[in-house]
Amino acid sequence: MPKAKVYVTLKPTLLDAQGRVLQDALQSLGYETVQGVRVGKYLEIELSPNGDLHAQVEEMCRKLLANPVIENFRYEVEP
Amino acid sequence: MPKAKVYVTLKPTLLDAQGRVLQDALQSLGYETVQGVRVGKYLEIELSPNGDLHAQVEEMCRKLLANPVIENFRYEVEP
Structure with a gap:
């Protein structure tokens, strides 16, 4: 099962x-x-292999997982 | 300056x-x-290059940064 690892950090x-x-x-x-x-914060998200997972994780970060005003995020998607 | 990246996760x-x-x-x-x-949790620790940094970070995790009863941790030390 694909897994996304998301790292959310406060802006420097x-x-x-x-x-x-x-x-x-x-x-x-x-x-x-x-x-x-x-x-x-460090998040591990298990995903089912449907569609463009990179795009989905990017959107999840922007919408819910990180606060783009005060936080930076980066992520990796493992197949 | 050397930097340690520490990842603390709840036991599965x-x-x-x-x-x-x-x-x-x-x-x-x-x-x-x-x-x-x-x-x-994701922690970034800036260190001055003195002594065995791996051993120090391991000890910091055990003593303060993670609760070994309920959490796992792993870390990387970048020179």
């Missing part, structure tokens, strides 16, 4: 509060090498 | 309520090809 210019909290937590645990953390 | 045997809601929403939008949706 926006403050990522959740990432900032994780960065502070990691540094306070002693991971001094951590310079920055950004948190995003 | 567990019900993914958020994924279920997205699946229903996508199907009600007309995407009948959607057979299942699983939601996970």
